[in-house]
Amino acid sequence: KNNKKKTFNKLKQTNYETYIPSHLEPINNLKNIIDENLKAIEKIEADILEILQEEKDTEQLLKQLCGKTETKIKTIQQFHLIKTTILAYLGYLYKNKQVEIKTENNTLTWKKKLTN
Numbered sequence: 462k463n464n465k466k467k468t469f470n471k472l473k474q475t476n477y478e479t480y481i482p483s484h485l486e487p488i489n490n491l492k493n494i495i496d497e498n499l500k501a502i503e504k505i506e507a508d509i510l511e512i513l514q515e516e517k518d519t520e521q522l523l524k525q526l527c528g529k530t531e532t533k534i535k536t537i538q539q540f541h542l543i544k545t546t547i548l549a550y551l552g553y554l555y556k557n558k559q560v561e562i563k564t565e566n567n568t569l570t571w572k573k574k575l576t577n
Contacts, residue, residue, distance in 0.1 A: 469498055473495050512526060514572075516570045523544055551571055560572060560574055561574045
């Protein structure tokens with residue numbers, strides 16, 4: 462996720478006449494879209510850290526995060542896509558020493574790292 466933040470911030474500094482996003486019509490200014498995306502990333506990170514005040518396994522986290530964001534999983538493919546996305550966030554948070562990982566009884570659990 463950190464690379465995405467870097468990319469968004471780098472794009473904010475550009476000044477092209479037209480931008481062609483992959484899922485939108487061509488636009489003249491990316492700032493609002495970038496700000497919305499950065500805000501969404503930071504909100505998900507904050508939600509994950511809030512949920513991980515208590516130790517959770519990945520699927521417990523997924524269930525609580527989907528409840529918090531009112532996301533309804535309707536297919537197996539959607540479940541795996543969301544789970545993979547959450548694992549990417551967890552990897553980023555772990556790399557940045559914001560969460561800790563523990564394995565016990567063949568289960569991987571996550572918890573927000575306590576700050577000193």
